[in-house]
Amino acid sequence: MVTKMYYGEILLICFCSIYSVQTLPVTMVRRQLMLLSSTMVHGYEIMQQQKPYLIEFFKRNNVSEVIFVPYAKVNGDYDGYTKMMADAIATFELQTSVKGLHTFDDPVEAIKAAQCIYIGGGNSFVLLKKLYDLNLVELIHKRVLEDGMAYMGSSAGSNVATRSIQTTNDMPIIYPPSFDALNLVPFNINPHYIDADKNSTHKGETREDRIKEFHIINEAAVLGLPEGTLLAVDDNKATLKGIANARLFTRTESREYQPESDLSFLLEK
Amino acid sequence: MVTKMYYGEILLICFCSIYSVQTLPVTMVRRQLMLLSSTMVHGYEIMQQQKPYLIEFFKRNNVSEVIFVPYAKVNGDYDGYTKMMADAIATFELQTSVKGLHTFDDPVEAIKAAQCIYIGGGNSFVLLKKLYDLNLVELIHKRVLEDGMAYMGSSAGSNVATRSIQTTNDMPIIYPPSFDALNLVPFNINPHYIDADKNSTHKGETREDRIKEFHIINEAAVLGLPEGTLLAVDDNKATLKGIANARLFTRTESREYQPESDLSFLLEK
Numbered sequence: 001m002v003t004k005m006y007y008g009e010i011l012l013i014c015f016c017s018i019y020s021v022q023t024l025p026v027t028m029v030r031r032q033l034m035l036l037s038s039t040m041v042h043g044y045e046i047m048q049q050q051k052p053y054l055i056e057f058f059k060r061n062n063v064s065e066v067i068f069v070p071y072a073k074v075n076g077d078y079d080g081y082t083k084m085m086a087d088a089i090a091t092f093e094l095q096t097s098v099k100g101l102h103t104f105d106d107p108v109e110a111i112k113a114a115q116c117i118y119i120g121g122g123n124s125f126v127l128l129k130k131l132y133d134l135n136l137v138e139l140i141h142k143r144v145l146e147d148g149m150a151y152m153g154s155s156a157g158s159n160v161a162t163r164s165i166q167t168t169n170d171m172p173i174i175y176p177p178s179f180d181a182l183n184l185v186p187f188n189i190n191p192h193y194i195d196a197d198k199n200s201t202h203k204g205e206t207r208e209d210r211i212k213e214f215h216i217i218n219e220a221a222v223l224g225l226p227e228g229t230l231l232a233v234d235d236n237k238a239t240l241k242g243i244a245n246a247r248l249f250t251r252t253e254s255r256e257y258q259p260e261s262d263l264s265f266l267l268e269k
Numbered sequence: 270m271v272t273k274m275y276y277g278e279i280l281l282i283c284f285c286s287i288y289s290v291q292t293l294p295v296t297m298v299r300r301q302l303m304l305l306s307s308t309m310v311h312g313y314e315i316m317q318q319q320k321p322y323l324i325e326f327f328k329r330n331n332v333s334e335v336i337f338v339p340y341a342k343v344n345g346d347y348d349g350y351t352k353m354m355a356d357a358i359a360t361f362e363l364q365t366s367v368k369g370l371h372t373f374d375d376p377v378e379a380i381k382a383a384q385c386i387y388i389g390g391g392n393s394f395v396l397l398k399k400l401y402d403l404n405l406v407e408l409i410h411k412r413v414l415e416d417g418m419a420y421m422g423s424s425a426g427s428n429v430a431t432r433s434i435q436t437t438n439d440m441p442i443i444y445p446p447s448f449d450a451l452n453l454v455p456f457n458i459n460p461h462y463i464d465a466d467k468n469s470t471h472k473g474e475t476r477e478d479r480i481k482e483f484h485i486i487n488e489a490a491v492l493g494l495p496e497g498t499l500l501a502v503d504d505n506k507a508t509l510k511g512i513a514n515a516r517l518f519t520r521t522e523s524r525e526y527q528p529e530s531d532l533s534f535l536l537e538k
Binding site: 038040041042043074075076122123125126165166167168169170171172173174175178179191192194201202203204205210211213214216217218227 | 496
């Protein structure tokens with residue numbers, strides 16, 4: 001009798017385990033991303049233009065602690081950079097704790113245990129190389145898409161969130177082992193996107209020219225996010241937020257989208 | 270007697286060979302470079318602003334044939350690109366023949382036999398990858414520095430002439446096997462250099478910001494060449510030419526130089 005109950009319990013545990021694994025992607029795991037063009041926006045203090053969207057994001061995901069990833073900062077002042085972001089997040093008055101990833105003895109273990117990470121801007125090449133050096137690329141990909149770890153990125157942090165850093169504006173000041181990035185979304189982002197100045201006499205390529213060159217070789221759509229915009233991704237729904245229009249480039253056309261536009265179609269591969 | 274003469278001839282040939290090889294670097298081989306910021310300059314037709322300097326360069330080097338390297342052109346219209354450059358060079362009225370490297374069955378043999386090559390602008394990543402794919406990087410380096418093959422580059426073609434493409438403005442739309450380039454000069458160039466627009470409300474990095482980030486990681490000087498300028502290198506003498514001031518960045522300072530400035534110190538390693 002005792003033996004039968006024992007087996008019964010094992011069967012019940014096995015059933016629950018299989019059931020929960022199979023249903024996780026549908027019922028529990030929701031991709032949670034906030035991909036900012038920049039934290040600095042003309043006319044605003046740092047992160048204040050995005051504040052209402054970020055408060056909603058933190059509340060919805062019950063974020064009590066953010067691990068800030070400062071590695072895009074080329075000068076290595078990770079403490080100063082983390083403090084600046086912690087101060088900005090403190091203005092949300094959510095009592096969110098912010099810790100720099102560089103302060104952990106083991107970055108891999110820190111990311112494994114993280115509830116939410118925020119990757120800041122700087123140089124995309126420097127950032128991506130560091131993520132590869134620390135063996136964090138595959139881990140962050142899995143934690144976001146399989147465990148639902150919340151992800152916030154700005155500028156270079158939004159670049160690396162996409163399939164590759166191939167539409168960065170940064171100079172290639174260091175050689176990363178690949179341009180492939182975290183692949184949290186199947187398209188590319190161009191942060192700090194800016195339309196060409198029609199009065200300019202400069203003959204160098206415009207941002208649009210450069211993205212068109214990208215599309216001669218690559219197929220993925222490129223979302224040009226001007227400063228003052230972000231893409232909010234809640235599972236399979238993507239919405240443009242902010243105070244400016246974004247420009248979406250495909251191989252065949254480019255099209256402007258207003259804030260609150262539904263861009264969920266970009267998430268389909 | 271016949272045998273003795275035979276050996277004598279061999280000795281004479283050997284002596285001449287050794288003599289010519291040993292004296293070549295001192296008496297005959299002179300590094301000959303024209304590194305243009307761009308071929309297009311506001312207010313000028315293509316290559317007309319640089320025309321007097323290029324005529325002098327072609328005459329001084331007795332250039333009768335230019336092999337044009339069109340691989341930076343992302344859309345692959347190498348014929349059209351070569352024709353455009355051939356038409357521009359035709360205005361010099363020197364009867365210089367211009368052939369696209371893509372029209373040769375064996376690019377390596379073509380470069381081995383070339384008197385002068387001209388690498389055109391486009392995307393520096395695409396260009397450098399192609400030069401590696403075709404095994405031309407080391408060959409061009411040797412032919413310019415050891416044989417005195419004349420080299421003309423514009424924009425991406427000036428980027429790849431330097432130690433690396435790390436100060437390009439281009440997007441990394443393709444992954445090259447290295448950022449190391451032809452290393453014809455021991456510094457970096459930023460073509461299409463432009464000072465920051467002080468009235469801009471854009472928060473993205475300025476060109477100067479990006480070069481400063483380069484210098485946090487890298488030591489080499491960076492010559493910011495605005496459109497309308499070029500660097501003429503005659504052996505170990507480097508002179509700024511054109512209609513605008515260039516800006517030279519080192520790790521500790523940046524300084525403007527007027528046209529006709531002697532920048533030979535940049536050639537010292």
